[in-house]
Amino acid sequence: MRKQKVGVITLGCSKNVVDSERLMRQMKINDFEIIDDPQKADVVVINTCGFIEAAKEESINTILNAVKLKSKGKIKKIIVSGCLSQRYKPELEKEIPEVDAFFGTENYAGIIKELGGELKYELLGERLLTTPSHMAYLKISEGCNNPCSFCAIPLIRGTHKSKTIEELVKEAEFLAENNTKELVLIGQDTTDYGIDIYGKRNLAKLLERLSEIEKIQWIRLLYAYPSHFPKDVIEVLANNPKLCKYIDMPLQHISDNVLKSMRRGITSRRTRELLYQIRERIPEVTLRTTFIVGYPTETDNDFEQLCDFVKEIHFDRIGVFTYSIEENTPGFVLGDPIPMDVKEERKSILMEIQKDISSEKNQQLIGKTLRVIVDGFEGAADEGFYVSRSEMDAPEVDCEILIPATNNVSVGNFYDVKIYDSNEYDLFGNVI
Numbered sequence: 001m002r003k004q005k006v007g008v009i010t011l012g013c014s015k016n017v018v019d020s021e022r023l024m025r026q027m028k029i030n031d032f033e034i035i036d037d038p039q040k041a042d043v044v045v046i047n048t049c050g051f052i053e054a055a056k057e058e059s060i061n062t063i064l065n066a067v068k069l070k071s072k073g074k075i076k077k078i079i080v081s082g083c084l085s086q087r088y089k090p091e092l093e094k095e096i097p098e099v100d101a102f103f104g105t106e107n108y109a110g111i112i113k114e115l116g117g118e119l120k121y122e123l124l125g126e127r128l129l130t131t132p133s134h135m136a137y138l139k140i141s142e143g144c145n146n147p148c149s150f151c152a153i154p155l156i157r158g159t160h161k162s163k164t165i166e167e168l169v170k171e172a173e174f175l176a177e178n179n180t181k182e183l184v185l186i187g188q189d190t191t192d193y194g195i196d197i198y199g200k201r202n203l204a205k206l207l208e209r210l211s212e213i214e215k216i217q218w219i220r221l222l223y224a225y226p227s228h229f230p231k232d233v234i235e236v237l238a239n240n241p242k243l244c245k246y247i248d249m250p251l252q253h254i255s256d257n258v259l260k261s262m263r264r265g266i267t268s269r270r271t272r273e274l275l276y277q278i279r280e281r282i283p284e285v286t287l288r289t290t291f292i293v294g295y296p297t298e299t300d301n302d303f304e305q306l307c308d309f310v311k312e313i314h315f316d317r318i319g320v321f322t323y324s325i326e327e328n329t330p331g332f333v334l335g336d337p338i339p340m341d342v343k344e345e346r347k348s349i350l351m352e353i354q355k356d357i358s359s360e361k362n363q364q365l366i367g368k369t370l371r372v373i374v375d376g377f378e379g380a381a382d383e384g385f386y387v388s389r390s391e392m393d394a395p396e397v398d399c400e401i402l403i404p405a406t407n408n409v410s411v412g413n414f415y416d417v418k419i420y421d422s423n424e425y426d427l428f429g430n431v432i
Helices: 014-029 053-071 083-095 108-115 153-157 165-177 203-211 231-239 256-262 268-281 300-313 330-334 340-363
Strands: 005-010 033-035 043-048 077-082 135-139 182-186 218-221 243-248 286-293 317-322 369-378 385-390 400-404 414-422 426-431
Touching: 005 014, 014 033, 014 043, 014 077, 014 108, 014 135, 014 182, 043 053, 043 083, 053 077, 053 083, 077 083, 077 108, 083 153, 135 165, 165 203, 203 218, 203 231, 231 243, 231 268, 256 268, 256 330, 268 286, 268 300, 286 300, 286 340, 300 340, 317 340, 340 414, 369 400, 369 426, 400 414
Parallel strands: 005 033, 005 043, 043 077, 135 182, 182 218, 218 243, 243 286, 286 317, 400 426
Antiparallel strands: 369 385, 369 414, 385 400, 414 426
16 A cells, blocks of 8 residues: 655744654654655645744745645645644634644644544654754743733743653653754743743753763753743853853843833843843853844834844844734734834844944954854855854854865764854854
């Protein structure tokens, strides 16, 4: 009997990537054939994102493209899962009846049953990686308890739910046995880890336990929340050589006026105190953050405060998003009064400030030696570059260190690289 061919399309963030990887492992165990090209599949599973308007549009368009393939007889079945389906299932069932089944987030059992298989609960920690095997995301929790006015995540993913340390160590050990050397810790709020099952924030202990896995060499922390950042995590990051001196902490804004309306639970003063405390204890730390511009209550003065803050702190990496109004969130009643052209202008101004900061920081690295991990190769065989990252850079979102093809390196391995040139966002180096 021919194996059923299944194509999985993953949209949105790294949390969705992990969900798809767990699902595909279950598919493989159930003897389905997983293929990359949806047009050659019997069944297409679309893991959607429903976080902001642009993500919703991408998810809808992807579903409609699959519907066209089905109408032409190129695929037999469409299954939609993930955040958009979790949030809007009744509306989607009504508007797109061509979809065979809708499932919410993490409904592995339902999807596998729909495919004609059986979920192996004891193997849920196992995954079929879609990232390069030397790097894997480790989702340590699901959902969020924070009341941010602009965010629909609690509506979609529910309240904060941690996985136990034992579960996560087992998953990390499985990844390590399959060549993973770098773990990137993710969750809606990683700093709340453990509070629901241990009665306290237990991220520091988790980091220590994960660092004991021999084959894991780098552990990186993303999505930290500033208002309750555990101080013991600062000490662990400072002292444990396997923990990257890197913190991703989405701050969203710095004006007290905006922070209060956003319901972030922190003030401008406390934010600065935390950042200076981290830098004092870990001088070499790389700080990454994200900001929202065009929030309904953001005045010109609020935005000027944000610009001055970015210049003051000299973040190593930042991302900037324009405000997206989301129904049923606390901020929905504020409307969306700031025109899109103003939002885009503010985003451009902030990114231009950061561009100069990034260029300055990169120039200071010329002549330095950095330890890097090689992610892949781009370009012609004899003229291209090996793409690598240092401890200062998370995959997909941060700077890359480009190593000329003339260097003798292998993807997935660590090397010491001497930097010889830079631009605003990338470095160039040769292996020592």
